[in-house]
Each structure stands twice: as structure tokens, then as C-alpha cells.
Amino acid sequence: MSMLTEVWKLMLKRPFTNRFPAKYAPxxxxxxxxxxxxxxxxxVPPIPPPPDFRGRITYEVDKCIGCGLCIRVCPxxxxxxxxxxxxxxxxxEKPKPPKKKVKIxxxxxxxxxxxxxxxxxxxxxxxxxxxxxxxxxxxxxxIEK
Amino acid sequence: MNDxxxxxxxxxxxxxxxxxxxxxxxxVDGERIVGVDVKCSQVHRGIEWxxxxxxxxxxxxYLSERVCGICNVCHPYCMVxxxxxxxxxxxxxxADYIRTIVAELERIHSHLLWAGVAAHEIGxxxxxxxxxxxxxxxxDTIEYVTGNRVTKAIMMIGxxxxxxxxxxxxxxxxxxxxxxxxFQKIADIFLHxxxxxxxxxxxxxxxxxxALKLCAVGPVARASGVPKxxxxxxxxxxxxxxxxxxxxxxxxxGEIVGDVYDRIIxxxxxxxxxxxxxxxxxxxxxxxEIVAEKNLVKLxxxxxxxxxxxxxxxxxxxxxxxxxxxxxxxxxxFMSWKIRxxxxxxxxxxxxxxxxxxIADVPIVAASTDPCMSCLNRVTVVDESRxxxxxxxxxxxxxxxxxxxxxxxxxx
Numbered sequence: 001m002s003m004l005t006e007v008w009k010l011m012l013k014r015p016f017t018n019r020f021p022a023k024y025a026p027x028x029x030x031x032x033x034x035x036x037x038x039x040x041x042x043x044v045p046p047i048p049p050p051p052d053f054r055g056r057i058t059y060e061v062d063k064c065i066g067c068g069l070c071i072r073v074c075p076x077x078x079x080x081x082x083x084x085x086x087x088x089x090x091x092x093e094k095p096k097p098p099k100k101k102v103k104i105x106x107x108x109x110x111x112x113x114x115x116x117x118x119x120x121x122x123x124x125x126x127x128x129x130x131x132x133x134x135x136x137x138x139x140x141x142x143i144e145k
Numbered sequence: 146m147n148d149x150x151x152x153x154x155x156x157x158x159x160x161x162x163x164x165x166x167x168x169x170x171x172x173v174d175g176e177r178i179v180g181v182d183v184k185c186s187q188v189h190r191g192i193e194w195x196x197x198x199x200x201x202x203x204x205x206x207y208l209s210e211r212v213c214g215i216c217n218v219c220h221p222y223c224m225v226x227x228x229x230x231x232x233x234x235x236x237x238x239x240a241d242y243i244r245t246i247v248a249e250l251e252r253i254h255s256h257l258l259w260a261g262v263a264a265h266e267i268g269x270x271x272x273x274x275x276x277x278x279x280x281x282x283x284x285d286t287i288e289y290v291t292g293n294r295v296t297k298a299i300m301m302i303g304x305x306x307x308x309x310x311x312x313x314x315x316x317x318x319x320x321x322x323x324x325x326x327x328f329q330k331i332a333d334i335f336l337h338x339x340x341x342x343x344x345x346x347x348x349x350x351x352x353x354x355x356a357l358k359l360c361a362v363g364p365v366a367r368a369s370g371v372p373k374x375x376x377x378x379x380x381x382x383x384x385x386x387x388x389x390x391x392x393x394x395x396x397x398x399g400e401i402v403g404d405v406y407d408r409i410i411x412x413x414x415x416x417x418x419x420x421x422x423x424x425x426x427x428x429x430x431x432x433x434e435i436v437a438e439k440n441l442v443k444l445x446x447x448x449x450x451x452x453x454x455x456x457x458x459x460x461x462x463x464x465x466x467x468x469x470x471x472x473x474x475x476x477x478x479f480m481s482w483k484i485r486x487x488x489x490x491x492x493x494x495x496x497x498x499x500x501x502x503x504i505a506d507v508p509i510v511a512a513s514t515d516p517c518m519s520c521l522n523r524v525t526v527v528d529e530s531r532x533x534x535x536x537x538x539x540x541x542x543x544x545x546x547x548x549x550x551x552x553x554x555x556x557x
Contacts, residue, residue, distance in 0.1 A: 003271055003334055010275070050285075052307075054292040069442065075200065075207035112207045112298040117306065118441045126292075 019044045049128045054111045056129040059104055059144040063123035066100025070115035070124065078108035079115065082145070104144040107137035150174055154504070169495065169511075176503045181496045196482040202228055202302060202448050202472075203441065205479065209468070210296055212484060215258065216461045218244075218251040220468070220484070221300040223457035226381065227470035228302050230455030232448055237434040238383075240304035245383040246317065246426050247291065247299055248459070249419040253324065254283045255462035256412045256419075259512075260335060263409065266508040267344040268547030272334055279327060286320040289313060302444060304436030314427055321420045328417050335409050336397075343553045345405035349498040349510035352403055359493045363464020365514050367393050368411045369403035375460035387425050392418060405513040449477050463487040463514075488514070505549040 021043045026032035035041040049055065071079045079102050086098040116124045134142055154171040172180030192212055196205040209224040210217045222244060229236060261276035284294050290313045291297035299305050309317070335341055351361065356369035366373045374391035376384040392414045394400070394407040401407065438444040452474040459466045464487030473480035491514040498510050 003269075003275070003338065006275060006330070006334070007271060010278075050289040050292075052292050053288070054298070072201070072445075073203050073441065075204040110207060110211075110296070111293060112210075112296070113292070114203065114207070114298075 018046045021046075049130060053128045053130075054113050054126045056106060056127050056132055057104055057109060057111075057113075057116070057144060058125045058127050059102070060123040060125075061101055061145065063121045064101050065121055066102070067120060068100075068102070069118045069120065070102060073114045073118050075112060075114065076108045076110045078105045078110075079103070080105070101145065105138075106132060106142040106144060107134075151179060169499075169507075171499065171504070171507070173504060176505070178499050178502050178504065178507075181499045183492055183495055193482045193484060196479050198478055201445060201477045202479065203445060205482070206300055206302070207296075207298065209484070210298065210300075213486065214295065215255050216251070216463065216466070216486075217296050218248050218300070219459045219461035219466050220486075222248060222382075223459040223466050223468040223484075224470065224482075225300050225302050226457030226459065227455040227468045228448070228472070230457070231453040231470050231472045232302075232451035232455075233453070234303045234437050234447075236304055236437060238431050239308075239433045240435045240437075242383045242426050242430045243305045243307075243309050243435060244300070245387070246309065246423050246430075247287075247297060247305075248382070249423045249426070250283060250287055250290070250317070251297075252419045252462045253416050254280060254287065256416050257283065259412060259462075260331070260409070263405075263509065263512050264335075264341070266512045266543070266546060267341065268543070268550050269340060272338075272341075275334070276331065279324075279331060282320050282323050286316055289316045301436055302448065303438050304434070306436070308435050309427075309430070314430075317423060317427060321424050324416065324420045328413075328420075332413055335413060336406075340550055340554060341409075342406065344506075344509060344550055345409060345513075347402065348405050348506050349502060349513055350402060350404045351494050351498050353401070355497045356403070356494065359497075360490050361464075361494045362487050362490045363461070364408055364411045364415065365464065365491050365494060367391055368401075368407040370395070370401035373465075375458050375465050379458055381459065383426055383429075384422075386429065387422050389418075389422065405509055408513045445477070448472065450474060454481075461487050464491060503549070505545040508543065508546050 022032060022041075023044065032041060036043055066081070068081055071081055082101055082103050084099040084101060086096050089095045111126070113126050116126055132142065136142075151172045151174045154173055168184040170180075170182040170184065171178050192208060195208055200208060206221050206225060209220045212220045228234075257276055257280040261273045261280065264270070264272035264276060287297065288294045290309065291299045291307060299307055351365065351369045353370045355361075356366045356371050361369065361371070362373065370393055372391040372393055374389075375381070376389045377391045380389070392411055394402075394410040397410045397414060438447065451472045454469070454471040457466075457468040457470075466487055467485040469481065469483040470479050471481035494514065495511060498513075499507065502510060
């Protein structure tokens, strides 16, 4: 019985969950997505994540020195070492050593941000992007390099 | 022909979502349960093997976080305590307080989750949704404080990874105020509602003697009147400084029955206790460092040199959790790692709890020890005397449970 009064009260409250992305259910989802992409329709945004949220990892490739410490601490082995082919030296110069970088497979990432903590050059960061679903776990947009 | 009127109902055994895969073999005479057998250890995930062969200690923290989806602070907490003891690392005082606060936040979320599931098992889905809506506040707080809703990734060997800043402390204060305000409401619903009382009073009784004999831990033991709590008996973290006492149901209504209702009382009172502990910890939190060794490369080198063994004991929401770790000099992975999760102890008490009960009570009695309930997905009823077999799914059992509630309501 005590629950009944609560139920009536809850009927007057706003929903606790994220709102549905569209105001009214669209007849054609693909058409709706195309309209959103064309800027004709607007999405109801999800509740924004808090500051210091651990979302998708970002990698600044220019700062990276290829020390490989992130590979050592990554619990899911989501980071792979890669050596870029060395550039062709200019006339009369010594050949440059090949560049050492990493490649991050987001689909394996467990969002612990341990690599961010250990990176000596501060080239890894956690962004607040969290909508990462994809049909292909090796898709181009799920690999940071 | 077989004259024996009993049937055998196997419940389980294997479901990938289970922390500990379990098969229950029930012998029933009509609706009454006359024999119970529990068979465990049927799936091995190899977590300890990974910790001993593939991972370095820092990687193992995040692996231990995934031993259980809900207890994802107490397992790494336990593991880092064991490693710290083995390597002789001193934890700064502030880190101890932060660990305590995060562990208590987790306890609130786990107990509210359980309360919702228990209401669902007896067919009271309104309360289930209501409790989980209340739980959202703690999930949002956890997300704000640790960066993610579920896997908190806050433990580090020798301390914690994130500080509780002023804004985060304010957010936690807001959540604790919210729960103190709403506690009376949820206690009214769970403890004074007629239908919940009917389904849980005198159901699944575990006597004090049985609880002691079968080594029950956590809320299951405390509901049977055994004042057993690691936070009280062997204080770790900041619990020694915070006045902490194990909760037994007689604190609420002066009697101990040891049934499902008592387990509800214990868990709800523990939610309130956790809120008070968090408030006290936030007020007394000292300032200072949050981690013993900031340089992770140095820490890894130190752990590689270390030689020794350690044990971590933590009161998880479900009971006492133990990790044993042995480090060997010159070897980066653990030489030995053994986890004993609380559900391991709380499975054998199912036998005295279920004996004499009804099949419709199996979901709520099993849920009252707070294991994963997915094992009830595949239940086969074998009628040996008539040589036929039919499956009893989780949905059918749930339906039976709801029908029992309705029947009791009508007869009352």
C-alpha cells in the first residue's frame, strides 16, 4: 500500500533516464539519421558525462617517442608497437632512424587510463566520447594511430 | 515401478554470467523440498592463471576488478592490500580514507541493487524499479568521483589514482544527504509492506548454529545473529578510526530469526551505516599524498625485486573476500595468486535454507544470499517414476513465485 502513493507521485516526475534521441519516434530511422546529418533535424542530446570522465582515448602521434611504457601496463594488450618506414634521406645526409609509434585498438580498450598515467610525454588523453558502437571491431575509426 | 514420490530438479549448472557456476539438485515431494545438493566449481575463467603468467602486478589490478562486475572495488582493494603486505609498501593515510569512501559507495550501490532484485524475484516489480531509480543517484556519484559508472579503476598499489577534491566531496555529500532523506521511505516499503513480509518472513531460515558451522559470511551470517564483519574484527583502511559495528537484525526489531526478511533488514541498515561512515570519513579525511610511489616504472621495478607473501581481507558487500599473493624476486607476474570470493562461503548455507521450503521460494531464498541468479535460466524437472522430462525456465519459476504472492494475498 505504501508503494501506491509513491507510484502516483512518480507519475508526475520527469523520467530518470536519458531521453529518446528524437522528439517523436521517426517512421524511417535511416531517413531521420540522414536528415540529422544534413542539419535539418536535431537530436535530443544524452546527459553530458562528468568532468574527468574516462571515454575514448586520444593519441597525439607527433609527441610520442615510442618508449613503449603504455604497452607494458595495458591490461588488455590493446596497444601495439609499430615502426614507421624511415624517410628517404636528402642528398649527402645520414639516413634517419625509423620512427617508433604505437597503435591503439579502441575495441579492446578497458578505459582504465593506466597508459595515460604512465605516458612520460603526455600524448595520451581520455576524451568524453562514449558512443563507440560499431559493427566491425577493427574498423578504421576504432584504431588510433 | 518406482514408489518413491520424490522428483529431482537440477537447477543450473553453468551460465557464463555467474561469478561462481553452481548446480542445485533439489529433491522435491510435491511442492516441498526434501533434499538439496549444491555442486560448484564447474567453470574456470583462469583469472589467477593470467595474474601468475601473463600480467605484471599493475595489469592484474584491472583484471581483479573484473572478477565480479558489482564488487569491483573490494577485489582490487584486497589484491593491492596483499601486494602491499608482500612488498612492504606503506599506504598514505589519505589514500586509506579515499579507499574506504569508495568501498562504502560501492556497498550502497550493491545493496540497493540487491534489494531491487529481491523485490523482482517475489514479483513486486514496482519496488524493483523504484529501488533502482534511487540507486541511480549513487551511480552518478560514482561516475563523478571515479570517472566511470561501473569499473572504477581507482586502486593502485600503494594508494589510489584519483584524489577526492572539494567538488567531488561536495557531490558525495549531496548523495549522502539524498539517501538519508529517502532512507525512511525505502525502509517503509521493504520492512512494513504486507506482501514483502508474507513472502520473506520465516522463509529460508538459517540458524545461528548452521551459520557458524557452514562458515557463512557477510549479511547472510549477520542476519543469523553472528556479528561477523571484517571492518569490525580486523579493521583495514580507515575503519579503525571510524566507529564501525557489525549490524544484526535485533538492532532493528529485537529478534533474530535468520530468514530472508532479516537479510533485508541487515542490508537496508547497512546502507544507512555506509552513508554515515562516508560522512564521517569525509569530515575526518587528512590531507597529504594519495599514493606511496608516483613513478609507475619505479613501482614496477620495486615489485620485481620484492620477495614475500601477503594476504588481503576486505568486507565486500557480500561478505569476507580474501586474496593471497606471493611475489618472487626477479619475476614480474605473481608467483601465486589465490582469490576466495564471499559467495563461495554463502553457497553451502543454501542447503539448510532451502530444506522444507517450496519450489516457488527457491528464487527469493537463493537471491537472499546475493549470488548471480542467471543459473536459474535452465532448470529441468525430471520425473523419474513416469519417465518424462520437462524444462522449467527462469520465467516459469518467476511466474510460480508471482502466483504464490497472489495466492497469499487472497487468503489473507
